[in-house]
Amino acid sequence: MPKLKEMSRDILGSFWEFLFPSCCPRCGKYVAERSGWCEACLQEALSVRRLSLPPGSAFTEIWALSSYKDCLEKLIKDLKYRRKTSALPYLKSLLEKAEPELVWLRRKDFLAVPVPLYAAKEKARGFNQTELIFKDWLQEKEIPLTRGLIRNRETRAMYGLSPVEREENLRGAFSAIEEGGQPVVQGRDILFLDDIFTTGSTMEACGKVLKRAGALSVTGLVLASDHDLHL
Template sequence: MIGWLFSSSGRCPFCDTPVRALPWAPVWEKICPYCRDGFSPVEPPYCRRCGRAGGEALCTDCRSHPYPELIQNWSAVSYTPHTREVIRLYKYLGRERYARPMGEMMVSVAARRGRKPDVISYVPLHPSRLAERGFNQSEQLARVIGKQWGVPVVSLLVRSSPTPPQSRRSRAERLRSMEGVFDLHPSIPAEKLVALNVLLVDDVYTTGATLGACARVLAEAGCRMVRSLTFAR
């Protein structure tokens, strides 16, 4: 009998449904069947640059992407209706406890696909948006990933100007709106970034405009390689 090994009080981190799983089990085994079925893990084949599932080796968008500084993006799951709702609850309704399972799902993908970066950073919010929301979801995810992976998390960027919500903008409008939005954090000496391998964290990769603009600032400061990791694509 090994029933005593299973956690009798385990609950799905997204909906609180009781789940039988070993305390040290991978995060996917701690998610209830309903929530697990709502997520669609990004598996091959996927675009080798942006990580879009089910596409060509290099998707149409990436063939004309204006941000070559962003070498590659990895994502944990596709942007399904269930994923969209989870992100909405997390970002806009304060379900901050979602950061841990989301971050664990993300690091499980990164650990399979590439070596550890030298440092992890994240997409910053403008101070006005941070005050409104109360937290930066990208920073929270980055800190979960950094703790899980044993990599330092550093605030490398600041958002120098606010941008309107991007959800209803076209790809071209999103790309234009990100020009000149980010700067190197004033506390970071540029010489400290030379030859660093950086992993940028955000919640969603849509057009790559936000992450690409961040990567450009870091590359111009001397970073050797900039990749990104998002929860959804």
């Protein structure tokens, strides 16, 4: 009987594979691994590196895992603007491929904190995409994930703004979340997460609030960025 069950599961599995073959999310080529990437696209997309920090940065280090343009752009936009959660397994498989290069993850007892969305924006979108991208992967690593910051208002896109405009745009935009009268990040080594790193201004603003709230250290981890490629 168990054998028959196993057999039917195999047949169903093959039928499923036949109906919905696994395709690379970038080029559409058939791949054997479910939610996997083809080797060529993985090579293109995966680019684990430490980003250069501005002087006086609140971060100990910021790590980016992949390049954005022509690689993760479509998947991230599908998730954010078209609410296609079907992009998530592909992003998770990329995190898994990047992991061997993230040995430092084990060196501290991290508390992961995602970049917050303004509440009204999150309600309209239905989720915080950064949280969704990293959630299952972090759970498997047994790294706790919590909300440590709130975004007090909507901020403008940073791209194209002058440094002064960026600063104005971000002033007072983030606050630390408190529990029992103290910030949840107090005394913790924070792993601060974002989906995309562009100018870095939002990350810095959040890093500073985390430090002011008593975080021991803040390390950044971003899924995609086009900064410091081929360093």
